[in-house]
Amino acid sequence: MINSQTVARLRSAVFVNPVRARTDTEAIDELLASLRNQPDVVDANALRTAVLQRQKVDPPILPMGVAFPHARTDSVRALVLAIGTCPEPVVFGDTPVRLILLIGVPKAAIAEYLDLTSFLARHLRNRPVIDRLTEATNMSEFLETFAEL
């Protein structure tokens, strides 16, 4: 069951369809570019550095081809989310990825981060669900799929 707080977070997300990048770093940059004008992003460059730094430590990827590059950084005022679908899978490490969820979280918001990550990780392990999510062309369709879970 999707809770209202998560719906609110997803509603405020930026939706990128399709992601045109061919590599993982390009894909991250493309999603970051979509967040640049978000009011909660204080320093886009610092956000980029933090996300890439986190990718170096251990890139977070779910087995069914979902990547969620993220960073806990004070370069954002509140949690920001960019969702990208890749009709042509982008390779993250060794894994072909069809859905990318880029998350920026303020340092103090550990609980918020864990709550969202837990929700996404719980629901994005099912291939039919991921298939339907990657077919979404806009945020409404994406949310409808989640609402049916």
Add this chain to the structure above:
Amino acid sequence: MDTEEKRQRLSPLLRRLLILKVWLVERFRFGERQVTLVWAAVIGILGALAAECFRRATDLLHWLFTGSEASIITSFERLPLWQRFLVPVAGGVLAGLTLWIGNRLIAAVRQKSTTDYMEAVVVGNGIISFRASLVKTISALFSISTGASIGREGPLVQLSSLIASLIGRLRNSPIPQRRHLVACGAAAGIASAYNAPIAGSFFVAEIVLGTIVVESLGPLILASVAATFVTRALHGEGPLYQSPDLGLHTRWEILPLCAIGVFLGLLAPLYLRALRRTESLFSKLDLPVPAKLGLGGAVVGLLAMFYPQVCGNGQGLVTSLFHQNWDFYTVLFLLIVKLIATSATFGSGAVGGVFTPTLFIGSAIGVLYGQAVLYFAPQLRPDPTMYGLMGMGSFLAATTGAPLMAILMVFELTLSYAIVPFLMVACVLGYYCSSFFERRFMYGESLERKGAAFFNSQLAEVDLVDLIKRDPLTLPQNATFAQIAQTFVQHQFQHVYIIDDDRRLLGAVSLHDVKAFLDRPELETVVIAADIMDENFPRVSPLHSMTDALKKFSETRSERLPVVDNLTSQRLIGSISKTDIILHLAGEQSRVEVQRAVSSDLEKAPS
């Protein structure tokens, strides 16, 4: 789910265990302080058992020397005159021989550590030498079982403090915690010796630690209570001195009851000086230790030929004083001979305590005072027993410099609440009058001498480095949520420190932050330590002062902070606990007072 992911996942049992642990931690807040409480209780139980072993060993030796299983005074009353003299002499020589041989065998050990629990707590490092304590205990066994006029509470306290010191060493506790555990041992020893848990804890807090802060008092109370439970299970309940119903017959009696505090407060400095003078006289005698203790035994033996009541610590004598209506002159003679016997035993260097003999001396003076009041003001209808108890309390307060402990001690020894209000006044007056003439109280005097040696050599100067616990709990920054959870299950800490390959401290993960997500297995392989650590977690370096380190604790709820080699390279070298710093700072005050007294004495001393 691939094999690696399965391997990293937390088993349902472990997850449930962790959730249970968090629930327990939240409800009962079981942290390091609580662990100290548990150890305090263990020390209390073991201390009381050690005290019981000592009592039984004393009884056995006493039987071997006198052929009697009765109390010391009764045994001596039944002995022929020549034996009344020889038994204390033989005991003194054997006690001295034990000390002499022991000192020769373990001289090296004695230089490194201490056998005195007070020194170990106040100016030492909380380490009491096992072998040296054993020698002192055996020596005390000989003295006490053969009628020396000295208390057995000294060896009882020493033994339970030794146990506490050994536990502190086995646990590898930092110095303040070791000191505190030894203090718990001392409290347990007093409590088991006098069946007085409240006074036991306050004796140590007031006299040894010199502070009554909850942080240190809690474990002392627990150790005392545990020791008392064990002692009561073995010897039964009830106060040490049963007193009849006491109370005022007329309101005017308040005046002589208050005046007794002043009177005994003025006599106490004379008593303290008499003890010191005898000790100094014996030290001037160019005799080997066995001969000195034998001489002390001979003084007791000579007196015992005519007054066998001088033998022993005086506990039986106090009971007789309160229950047999001795006339003025009998009490006066007993007081004088007991004073001589105690001074001779103490001065000769016998191992034991002067606490119980002091109780008798105070009580006897109080009874004499009460009889004088009865003679000069019979209309007040004073009860000399009441004055005896007031005398006991005020003399104790005036000689130890610890009025609170004295009030509690007399209350617990008699369990008579009716006397408490007057006792409080008498004890406080006794203390103030005594401190007007005497700055060095019974235990402070010995600490000052030992403190002088300590401050000269600066052996046990403690700084932050001494409080650091090495090998803290760490994980790499890519440790998974499952690994973090597993670490929290296996260890009692509330934070796990995150380090890089060079052991640089990156931050800390708090159990508090993750506890709400422990039932979410989907996070176990997705989230890593770097995602949830607090990079700004407060840290200290050995260059910080104790006060600065304590301030750092105000920035976090944690009871423990990481210690880095310096704030630039940030290499993790250990952790430090808030309790240790508080205990250290609390103890610092009493050490500063000792240092001040020593400096002042050194200035006065002729060059």
